[in-house]
Amino acid sequence: MVVYFSATGNSRYCAQMLADRLGDSLTDAFHFIRDGIRPELTSISPWVFVAPTYSWQMPRLFQEFIRNGGFSGSREAYFVITCGGEAGAADKSLKAICEEKGMAYRGMWEVVMPDNYIIMFKAPKQEEARRMIQAARPVIEAGAEYIRKGESFPDKKKKWMDSLKSGMVNDGFYRFFIKAKGFRVTESCIGCGKCAQSCVLNNIHMEQGKPVWGNTCTQCMACVCGCPVGAIEYGNKTQGKERYQCPPYEG
Numbered sequence: 001m002v003v004y005f006s007a008t009g010n011s012r013y014c015a016q017m018l019a020d021r022l023g024d025s026l027t028d029a030f031h032f033i034r035d036g037i038r039p040e041l042t043s044i045s046p047w048v049f050v051a052p053t054y055s056w057q058m059p060r061l062f063q064e065f066i067r068n069g070g071f072s073g074s075r076e077a078y079f080v081i082t083c084g085g086e087a088g089a090a091d092k093s094l095k096a097i098c099e100e101k102g103m104a105y106r107g108m109w110e111v112v113m114p115d116n117y118i119i120m121f122k123a124p125k126q127e128e129a130r131r132m133i134q135a136a137r138p139v140i141e142a143g144a145e146y147i148r149k150g151e152s153f154p155d156k157k158k159k160w161m162d163s164l165k166s167g168m169v170n171d172g173f174y175r176f177f178i179k180a181k182g183f184r185v186t187e188s189c190i191g192c193g194k195c196a197q198s199c200v201l202n203n204i205h206m207e208q209g210k211p212v213w214g215n216t217c218t219q220c221m222a223c224v225c226g227c228p229v230g231a232i233e234y235g236n237k238t239q240g241k242e243r244y245q246c247p248p249y250e251g
């Protein structure tokens, strides 16, 4: 079973393509995480966990989802991580999760896709994003091939900075950088409520037809990038920047 979390669609695209190539079933972690429901899933085929990179790790909320979830049947776990550049030494904590859960770690496969983190960087324009997704497809195919053959993904060659980035920098990122304060809505808001529905942490509610943010945010970018009229800003960091949404997977 392919199980995924995705905020702006890259990991969903990847998961859909993997499930398609493997003839496997697909489960979205969104509602389990949002509604605080412990998953009780069973699969005879290997588990394939797909998610983005947040500061050179899989998102903590997805790691917790796997750690605390019930995944019975197959004891094999593959991890596919989408990223805007690279995922550093994200594999270390994934191996640790497998050890905790008595699962056989079958490797981490990196797929470079458009960067959605517009609080810090710029997302590519639509045409460039489409080109990047086309370039990612053979990488996803190659990942599916390893799984189909029952082989582990090859180990990633590490650079000396990777452990630092996925370790200390990741800790600092969650402690000092991820802040819920800073979101605001502009006059163009049409009150559709999509932002509130798209928040995996249920951190947005509507008040008098406008979104209001609470204090729990993981900066996934679903609200900012998913607003149909681009009415959400984060301080002045997102102003004038392209909003990113992965186009739908069409086979």
Ligand SMILES: Cc1cc2nc3c(=O)[nH]c(=O)nc-3n(C[C@H](O)[C@H](O)[C@H](O)COP(=O)(O)O)c2cc1C
Pocket: 005, 006, 007, 008, 009, 010, 011, 012, 051, 052, 053, 054, 055, 056, 057, 082, 083, 084, 085, 086, 087, 113, 114, 115, 116, 117, 218, 219, 220, 221, 246
């Ligand atoms: C909070 C946050 C942190 C990110 N950190 C990294 C990173 O460390 N390395 C990287 O290559 N991409 C990073 N990205 C980019 C995303 O991992 C990438 O765009 C991913 O494919 C988005 O997946 P999604 O569309 O499924 O949400 C980050 C994005 C966000 C929102």
Ligand code: SF4
Pocket: 185, 188, 189, 190, 191, 192, 193, 194, 195, 196, 209, 210, 211, 226, 227, 228, 229, 230, 231, 232
């Ligand atoms: S998604 Fe955009 S338009 Fe819709 S309620 Fe949220 S801010 Fe307003």
Ligand code: SF4
Pocket: 198, 199, 200, 201, 202, 203, 204, 213, 216, 217, 218, 219, 220, 221, 222, 223, 224
């Ligand atoms: S409030 Fe934070 S966690 Fe919720 S959708 Fe927006 S960026 Fe993601």
